[in-house]
Structures are given as structure tokens and as C-alpha cells.
Amino acid sequence: MTRQLHFNLFLHDTGHHEASWRLPESDPHANLSLAAHQHLAKVAEDAKFDSVFLADGPALFSEPGRRPSGKLEPTVLLAALAVTNSRIGLIATASTSYNDPYNLARRFASLDHLSGGRAGWNIVTTAGEAAARNFGLQDQPLHKSRYERADEFLEVATKLWDSWTDDAIIADKESGIHAVRDRVRAIGHQGTYFRVEGPLNVPRSPQAHPLLVQAGSSEDGKDFAARWAEAVFTAQPTLAESQAFYADLKRRVVAAGREPDQVVILPGIVPVIGDTEAEARELDAELERLIAPEHALAQLSTILRIDPERLKLDEPLPADLPDEDEIEGMKSRYTLIVNWGRRENLTVRQLIGKLGGGRGHRTFTGTPVQIADTIQQYFENGAADGFNIMPAVLPSGIEAFATKVVPILQERGLFRTEYTGSTLREHYGLPRPANQLELISQ
Amino acid sequence: MTRQLHFNLFLHDTGHHEASWRLPESDPHANLSLAAHQHLAKVAEDAKFDSVFLADGPALFSEPGRRPSGKLEPTVLLAALAVTNSRIGLIATASTSYNDPYNLARRFASLDHLSGGRAGWNIVTTAGEAAARNFGLQDQPLHKSRYERADEFLEVATKLWDSWTDDAIIADKESGIHAVRDRVRAIGHQGTYFRVEGPLNVPRSPQAHPLLVQAGSSEDGKDFAARWAEAVFTAQPTLAESQAFYADLKRRVVAAGREPDQVVILPGIVPVIGDTEAEARELDAELERLIAPEHALAQLSTILRIDPERLKLDEPLPADLPDEDEIEGMKSRYTLIVNWGRRENLTVRQLIGKLGGGRGHRTFTGTPVQIADTIQQYFENGAADGFNIMPAVLPSGIEAFATKVVPILQERGLFRTEYTGSTLREHYGLPRPANQLELISQ
Numbered sequence: 072m073t074r075q076l077h078f079n080l081f082l083h084d085t086g087h088h089e090a091s092w093r094l095p096e097s098d099p100h101a102n103l104s105l106a107a108h109q110h111l112a113k114v115a116e117d118a119k120f121d122s123v124f125l126a127d128g129p130a131l132f133s134e135p136g137r138r139p140s141g142k143l144e145p146t147v148l149l150a151a152l153a154v155t156n157s158r159i160g161l162i163a164t165a166s167t168s169y170n171d172p173y174n175l176a177r178r179f180a181s182l183d184h185l186s187g188g189r190a191g192w193n194i195v196t197t198a199g200e201a202a203a204r205n206f207g208l209q210d211q212p213l214h215k216s217r218y219e220r221a222d223e224f225l226e227v228a229t230k231l232w233d234s235w236t237d238d239a240i241i242a243d244k245e246s247g248i249h250a251v252r253d254r255v256r257a258i259g260h261q262g263t264y265f266r267v268e269g270p271l272n273v274p275r276s277p278q279a280h281p282l283l284v285q286a287g288s289s290e291d292g293k294d295f296a297a298r299w300a301e302a303v304f305t306a307q308p309t310l311a312e313s314q315a316f317y318a319d320l321k322r323r324v325v326a327a328g329r330e331p332d333q334v335v336i337l338p339g340i341v342p343v344i345g346d347t348e349a350e351a352r353e354l355d356a357e358l359e360r361l362i363a364p365e366h367a368l369a370q371l372s373t374i375l376r377i378d379p380e381r382l383k384l385d386e387p388l389p390a391d392l393p394d395e396d397e398i399e400g401m402k403s404r405y406t407l408i409v410n411w412g413r414r415e416n417l418t419v420r421q422l423i424g425k426l427g428g429g430r431g432h433r434t435f436t437g438t439p440v441q442i443a444d445t446i447q448q449y450f451e452n453g454a455a456d457g458f459n460i461m462p463a464v465l466p467s468g469i470e471a472f473a474t475k476v477v478p479i480l481q482e483r484g485l486f487r488t489e490y491t492g493s494t495l496r497e498h499y500g501l502p503r504p505a506n507q508l509e510l511i512s513q
Numbered sequence: 514m515t516r517q518l519h520f521n522l523f524l525h526d527t528g529h530h531e532a533s534w535r536l537p538e539s540d541p542h543a544n545l546s547l548a549a550h551q552h553l554a555k556v557a558e559d560a561k562f563d564s565v566f567l568a569d570g571p572a573l574f575s576e577p578g579r580r581p582s583g584k585l586e587p588t589v590l591l592a593a594l595a596v597t598n599s600r601i602g603l604i605a606t607a608s609t610s611y612n613d614p615y616n617l618a619r620r621f622a623s624l625d626h627l628s629g630g631r632a633g634w635n636i637v638t639t640a641g642e643a644a645a646r647n648f649g650l651q652d653q654p655l656h657k658s659r660y661e662r663a664d665e666f667l668e669v670a671t672k673l674w675d676s677w678t679d680d681a682i683i684a685d686k687e688s689g690i691h692a693v694r695d696r697v698r699a700i701g702h703q704g705t706y707f708r709v710e711g712p713l714n715v716p717r718s719p720q721a722h723p724l725l726v727q728a729g730s731s732e733d734g735k736d737f738a739a740r741w742a743e744a745v746f747t748a749q750p751t752l753a754e755s756q757a758f759y760a761d762l763k764r765r766v767v768a769a770g771r772e773p774d775q776v777v778i779l780p781g782i783v784p785v786i787g788d789t790e791a792e793a794r795e796l797d798a799e800l801e802r803l804i805a806p807e808h809a810l811a812q813l814s815t816i817l818r819i820d821p822e823r824l825k826l827d828e829p830l831p832a833d834l835p836d837e838d839e840i841e842g843m844k845s846r847y848t849l850i851v852n853w854g855r856r857e858n859l860t861v862r863q864l865i866g867k868l869g870g871g872r873g874h875r876t877f878t879g880t881p882v883q884i885a886d887t888i889q890q891y892f893e894n895g896a897a898d899g900f901n902i903m904p905a906v907l908p909s910g911i912e913a914f915a916t917k918v919v920p921i922l923q924e925r926g927l928f929r930t931e932y933t934g935s936t937l938r939e940h941y942g943l944p945r946p947a948n949q950l951e952l953i954s955q
Contacts, residue, residue, distance in 0.1 A: 092684070092691065099684035099691065103716065105596070105627045129615055131714040135681070135692040141716040143623040144616075150592040151627050154547070173571055173647040174586075174612065181585040185547045185593050204710035205615040239577070242534070242541035247803070249534065249541065250577040268646035272573040274545065274583040361689070 076450055076486045077335055077457030077499055078477075079122045079162070079304075080115040082108060086464035087341055087432075089138050090361030094464060101465075102139040108148060109155045111466055118473035119487050121498040122160030122191060124284075124304075124459070125149065129169045130201035134369065146178045153186035160495030162191035162284055167224040168217050169197055169206050173267055176228040179281040180273040188277030188494030193284040194299065196221050214402065218291040220264045225283075225299050227267050230258040232280045233508045234270035250274075256508055279504045282495045288316070288403035289395075297323035301501050302335045304459045306404070306432045308411055313338050313433075313454035335499050338449070339432035339459040342442050344471040351436045358463060359424045367423040374405055384420040388412045432461055439475035446476070447485060518892055518928045519777055519899025519941055520919075521564045521604070521746075522557040522911055524550060529783055529874075530905035531580050532803030538909060544581040550590060551597045553908055560915035561929050563940040564602030564633060566726075566746075566901070567591065571611050572643035576811065588620045595628035602937030604633030604726055609666040610659050611639055611648050615709055618670040621723040622715040630719030630936035635726040636741065638663050656844065660733040662706045667725075667741050669709050672700040674722045675950045676712035692716075698950055721946045724937045730758070730845035731837075739765035743943050744777045746901045748846070748874045750853055755780050755875075755896035777941050780891070781874035781901040784884050786913040793878045800905060801866040809865040816847055826862040830854045874903055881917035888918075889927060 084102035085091040092099045101107035112123050125145040134140070145163035153161055161182065165175055183190035196217035203211040212220070239254035258269035285292070285300035296303050303320060307313040316338075321331040345351030364384060372379035381389050388409065395406045412422045425434070435442045449455040462468020480486040492498055526544035527533040534541045543549035554565050567587040576582070587605035595603055603624065607617055625632035638659035645653040654662070681696035700711035727734070727742035738745050745762060749755040758780075763773040787793030806826060814821035823831055830851065837848045854864045867876070877884045891897040904910020922928040934940055 090689075093686040093689060095686075097686075099686065100682070103626050129619070129714070131697070131712055134694070135677075135697040135712075136690055136694045138691050139684075140692065140714070141677070142714055143626055144620045144715075146589055147592040147620055147623045148627060150589040151596050154593045154596040169613065170616065171611065171648055177571070178586045178589055181589045184545050184585055185590060201710075204708075206613060207708040235577075235583070240542070242581075244535040244537075244539075244541065247532075247535060248578055249580055250582065252576070252578045255573070255577040266646075266649040268643075270573055270577075272571070272582070272584055273586075 073484055075500075076446070076480060077337065078115075078118075078120045078486070079124050079302075079337055079457070079459045080111065080120055080469055081124050081126070081304075081339065081459050081461045082111055083126070083461065083465060084139055086468060087461040088358045088463035089367075090358050091464045092139055093361045094357075096467060097464070099139060102141055103143060105148075105151055107466075108152060111469060112152045112156045112159060114466060114469050114473050116156045116159040118477045119490060120159055120460075121457070122162050122282075122495060123152070124162040124191070124193060125164060126193070127164035127166075128195070128197050128199070128202055129166060130199065130205050132199065132201055146182055149190075150182055150185060153182065153189065157187075158189075158490045158493070160189045160191055160282065160498055161186055162193050162282065162495075164193040164195055166195050166197040166202070167221040168212060169202060172224050172227040172265055173231065173271070176231040177271060177273055179228075180232060180271060180276045183276035183278050183281055184273065188496070190276075190278065191282035191284050191302070191495050193286060193304070194221065194225070194295075196287065214289070214291060218295055221295060222298070223262045223264045226262070227258070227260050227265050229280060229504075230260060230508060231267070231269055231271040232275065233506045234258055235274040236506060236509055237275050237279075240274060258508070275506070278494050278496050279506070282499065282501065292403065293320055293323055294327075296320060296334070297327040297329070300334055301496075302337060302499060305336065305338050306407060307338045307454075308407065308433055310449060310452070310454055313449060314452065317454050333501065335456045335501070337457050337459045338455050339461050340446075341432050341434040341461050341463050342468065342472050342476065343434060343436040343463055344439060344442060344468070344475060345436075346438065348437055348441070351438065354463070355434075355436050364420070364423065367426070368419070371408070371419070371423060371426070374408060382419050385418050387416060387418060388422070432459075434463075439471075439479060442472075442476050443479040443483070446480065447483065450485065515926055517942075518888070518922060519779065520557075520560075520562045520928070521566050521744075521779055521899070521901045522553065522562050523566050523568070523746075523781065523901050523903045524553055525568075525903065525907060526581055528906035528910060529903040530800045531809075532800050533906045534581055535803045536799075536906060539906070541581060543907075544583055545585060547590075547593055549908075550594060553911060554594045554598045554601060556908060556911050556915050558598045558601040560919045561932060562601055562902075563899070564604050564724075564937060565594070566604040566633070566635060567606060568635070569606035569608075570637070570639050570641070570644055571608060572641065572647050574641065574643055588624055591632075592624055592627060595624065595631065599629075600631075600932045600935070602631045602633055602724065602940055603628055604635050604724065604937075606635040606637055608637050608639040608644070609663040610654060611644060614666050614669040614707055615673065615713070618673040619713060619715055621670075622674060622713060622718045625718035625720050625723055626715065630938070632718075632720065633724035633726050633744070633937050635728060635746070636663065636667070636737075638729065656731070656733060660737055663737060664740070665704045665706045668704070669700070669702050669707050671722060671946075672702060672950060673709070673711055673713040674717065675946075675948045676700055677716040678948060678951055679717050679721075682716060700950070717948070720936050720938050721948070724941065724943065730849075734845065735762055735765055736769075738762060738776070739769040739771070742776055743938075744779060744941060747778065747780050748849060749780045749896075750849065750875055752891060752894070752896055755891060756894065759896050775943065777898045777943070779899050779901045780897050781903050782888075783874050783876040783903045783905050784910065784914050784918065785876060785878040785905055786881060786884060786910070786917060787878075788880065790879055790883070793880065796905070797876075797878050806862065806865065809868070810861070813850075813861070813865060813868070816850060824861050826865075827860050829858060829860060830864070874901075876905075881913075881921060884914075884918050885921040885925070888922065889925065892927065
């Protein structure tokens, strides 16, 4: 069989465009609606997507006034979706900076058990003071120490997931032995950030470990991904940048001693689909008109770490912005925006329009065939193993993608017409991890 | 309408008797099975129970060998049950010692949103070194400081749940205003254990706060319950002890400045139901025969803090056990067991038999009418507002209770024949909390 595309649906209530909730068709309470999320996951599962995904952070990051800003906690919400969907993978974002490894490893093991092996963890280190201040800190931990803690967090979590062997439970009613005692082991972790005795109080799960996903694109982030990630989300505005990122990350994976095909790279795309090009462009324009510029200016100034007064809507970005090195948190987002504005010589207004739609991700505006062509081009030219689909408007954007774009790619033999595996790892063609503690303590 | 009973089903895979998994009818993998939990919740919902409940702690507390010991994390598991059940309340245990208030408040708010107002939180401080060692501590925090932390945890959590007013979201598409900015407020908490800025990133939920449940019966535990709890689980082996507990707790509730009927007291009962008395006694005896004494001895010696060698199966408990004051953790369980053994002059073997079934809770063995009579006796004589039902064997024990005991109580007008409310608070007849931050910041 030819190499196959992978698709993830990035769940985002009424859509990834920040003004999408204002469209007549949109339910402005979708962010808190189980039914709305169930519908999105069902559309994606009917289209044979590999997974759905929820972004997250433990703080109210955006000002609540201008768009739906409350979010249900992802492991809890995806547990509910596991019941109404039987095949699609379920990827929850959770922070290594603001969780304890024992609790979080357990929640993912639980989600993996109850979904029959469909759990994935998008690992984030969580930038920003807003989160820090909800956890007793005045300022966020430094970038470097966040990633050091993340490494140790993963070390602890994977040991906990391996603290039961796969054959630990024998459930022998006759002898009264439920588990073989020496197949359930303490991990005795003593590190810089964590001391965790173990074992986990959940037996080894169907996938052994949830699929490990990562999206940091800073230098530290890419090195972390090379060590741990099995799927990578990334924001790349052009084909050339996608190709460069793809080659760079696969090289780092090899340098970390892993096989390059053990990591699936999924750039984000914002498909804006019309039956004609004119229809697609009209949808794009309608959304841009709905953006409230004062809100967008405030957001942009936060990312750029400058006074909002210094941003003039009809002028380009100021020339004297700080270097990426001086930035703590969302480094790669910062660089992407600054480079984009300068490369295309955009005014602040134009830049805001593009960010409102794709937030640095590639917007594909066009007919279903044009979008399928672009996807195929990326896939066959070293830019992607699949895509993180981020429709500007939901549910209509994923319905259009599922019914109009997916069939074209299926006809071309590039995307599955039926699920062949049952776990999320099987969907992505990734192996079930061996048990790292198995040999040590026998 | 006459005062009504309340029933909670204490979910516990194959049953509360530690040997229940060894019965021919039992699925020994029920502890990890979503379907098994769904079935139990459905039986309880069909019988119009107020709620189901999961105990929990962040450690593998019992030796894994002798009974199913892995447990799915309750907030995740109950989120899945929320989808397959539409009326029954969902009470998850979570620890104030080993969670951050921001994360936990958010998970309960999320569960409350996605269940349409059916979330409850059984608040525990988590005794034991096993848990402490999974969170970087060598020993458990002292009893006193665990409760001080719990008080501050509740203060933070309730403020976070109140950090959005009920009318914060206006979702006005025309003006582009989704939430009214000054109706979403930081909490700025600066305390001894926590500094939490807020606001929560989840809007106020259907119940405002999850139902607050508590089960500690030590002096500190009862005072904590008097301040915070709206439902209390308790283990009381006799009617007289239940009455004493009931009177004592209601007195403390009044002393804490609350109305006595704002707290619902639910003793645990282990109904062992036979169509004849002889049949019920035979089920009791069968379970006692299945207990492995060496395992039970190890468990008992842990609770009593003595060397297992000092426990002789056919002799009474040693005379020189420590005082409750010297015990850190599970104080009330300790006292209950020691008093029980001495009062009835039981041998260790007899005590183990009773603990295997009820673990200190009252075992009601008899016909459906006998059990209904005992429930009514407790309910009408100041011993209970309802019961925490803990069948020795599941699902058969709850099926028998639902189909044989509940109809008798319904005929007597003591238990609902249909749900009249939609939220867990409405089931228990408890009010939705007012917003404590509402007036302060307007």
C-alpha cells in the first residue's frame, strides 16, 4: 500500500477563526456543549480521521469579553467523547509544569483503558504568567527549566505506565491470586523535580503509553520532540518552511537515536472551502470583517511584548522588536509572526486578518480539488505526513472537508476508506512501546 | 410530601466484599471495565437513586496480589458515565492534599457542565505514606495540617467556582461582546498553602459548585464536614452509634452557623439479600469462606499499626493497642475496628469476616422486607437521612436491592418513584449556592 495521509481534527468550538462565533450559523455556547463536541468528533470519525485534539492551558488566557473563552478540561471532555465514538483517537493537552506526574499519568492511563486504547497526550510546558499565578508563582518558570522538568516528567510518567507488566493480572479465582506480586513494581524515582515511588494504581493500558504528541517549535521544543514525541503539530505558513521544519525535525529524531518514521509530522492547515474560488474567498472576507481590531491589537501586543499604542493598524510592524532569545514563552509563535509580517511587508491590519484565521497556520482557501492538490503536494514533497485540520468555522468547515476533500484523497489512494486498527497508535502506524522496567526487576 | 430517603450507590467493581471477585458470577476485570460501571450506574438510575460514587486515592493502597487493585481515575470515569446516564448524580473522590485547587476546581466544573449539573466531590485529605511517596514526600503530612490545607483548598475552589457570575456570558453577536468583562473576576487568593490569582477558565456551572461530600469521622473530619459538607458518608456498625453520630454531626453543623437540613447524613450499609433468611445467611457464609486470612491479617495489622505476628486468628485483639490520638490517618476507621472487636469480644478471625463484608459498615442480612424495615427504622429514628448502599457482590447485589427493596420503600411513600429535579443538588434537596464574589466586586 502507498504511504497514507493522517488527519487530526483540532476541536475548537465554533471554529479557529476568532470571529467565527459571530456568524449567524454558530452556537456561541459551543465551547461548553458536550453535544457540539460529540458532533464534531462524529463527523471526523465518519471521515476516518486518525484523531481529534483539544488544546489547553490552566488559565484564562484571553480576555473573556471578545470570544468564547471558557474551556472544559480535556481529559474529562474526551472521556465523555470516548463513549459516543468508538474508533477515533482522543488527544488531550496537559501541562508538565502545572501537574504532578502521578496524577496525570493516571488520568491518561484511565482514558486509555476506557477508550480501548485511543488516548493521546499533547505535552505542553505552558508559557505565560497567567498560568503561573494560578499555581503560587509570581512569574512563569524559565523556558529552559520548563523543558528540563518536562523531560523528567516524561521519564516518571513512562516508568509509571510500565510499572505493571502486561501479564501482571492473572485473576485466578481458584487460588485467590489476582495479580502476580512481582509483576507490579515500585519505580523509586528520585530526580531533580520529582520523587515518585510508584507503582501506578492503574494496570498497563491497551496502548501501554498514550500517543505522545508535541507542538513546541522553539529549539528546546524541537529537541524535546525529537526525544519524546510520536506526532508533532506545527504552524508553518509556507511550503518551504514546512519542508525545512520537516527535514530539521526528522534529522533531530535520528540524532536522538530514533527512526525518522517513528515521528509523524502534522502541520496545521485552515481549509476555507468553497464550491468555487469566489465562494471560498467570500467566506474568508466575511470573517475578516467580523474581527474587532482593538481586541486583536491587544492580543498581538501581548505576543510581541510591546505597548499596544505602538501598533498602528495601517503601518507595518515596528522595526525595533525584541529578539527571540529575549522572549520567554511562545517563542516560536513570536518568531513566526514577526517573520511573516516582514516577509510579506504586511500592515498590522493585514497581519491581524491572517492571524485571526490561521494564527500562523497555513490557510488553504479554494475548491475541494485545489485543497486536495495542495495537501498532496505537501505530503509528497517532504513537508508533511498528514495534517492538523483547523477549520475557520465549525462544524461547517469540517463537514465540508469530510464530505468534499476527503473523498478526493481516498480516490487517489492517499487516505484510508476504513479503519484498519483499533488503537490510536495503530491509526498512526506507530508501535506499542516495550516495557522498560520489564527486564530490570525480574 | 413526607420526608424522603436518599440513596447513593458506592461503585466497587465486583462488590464491597473483598472476596467477591472470586465468585463464579463475577467479572474479575470489572474494575477496569467501562461497561461494568455503565451497567451499575444504569441499574441505580433505573431505581431512581440520587447518585453513584467512586472512592479513590493516588496510590496503590492494597497489595495487588489478592484482589483487583487498579482503579480508573474517578473524574475521567464519571465523565464517561455522564454520557450513558442522564439523571443520576456522579460523585468523584479527590484529594485536597495531592491536587492543586485550580486544576481540581476546573475538572469538577467541567464535569458539572458536561453532565448538566450532576457532579459531586467527595473531599478527602488522603491518609498514608503510600500516597505521600508518590508526591515527593517521605511521610504523610500530619492529620492537623492536612485538614488546614483542606479548609484553604475549599476556600480557593469555591472562590474559583464563583469567579464568573451566572450572567457573565451574553454572547451578543451583533456587538461582538461574548462576556461582560467585569463579571469575570480574579480571586487574588493569598493564603498559607495556596496563592491563586484566577479567574477559573470555566464559566459558572449548572450547580455553581459540585455537591460537597465528606466521609472523615475523626474529630477534625467531623468539624470539617460541619463547615463544608452537604452530604456525609459514614461507617456506623449499630443503630445506637448511627444515632449518636447523626446527632453529633447535626449539632456541629448548627454550631458552624448552618441549618441542620443542609447536610444529608448517609451511613453505609451492606445489604445481603435473600428471598429467605437462610438464603441470605448462606451468601454471607460463602463470602467469608473465600477470604484469604493471610491477606486480611496483613491489612488489619496495617490499620492497627502493629506487627502481623501479634494477631492470632482464634484469639481476640491484643490488649495493648495504641490510642486513637497516636494514630495518623484513618483515625476513625481504627477506633471503629478496635471498639467493634472489644464490644462483641470477637476473635481476629471473626473480626476479619465482618470487615471483609462491611469494613466497619453495617451489614444488613435478610429478606427484602427485613432490610426495608431496618432502613425505615434508621430513617425514622434519627440515625440517617438516607444510605450509602455498598453491596457485598456486584452487580447482583444492587440488582436485588433495586428490584426487591426499593419498591417496598416506594410503596411506603419513603422513596421517589420518579426524579423530580435535574441536578444532583435537586435530588438531595439542597440549594444552589449563592455567588460569594458577586457583591464584592460590583
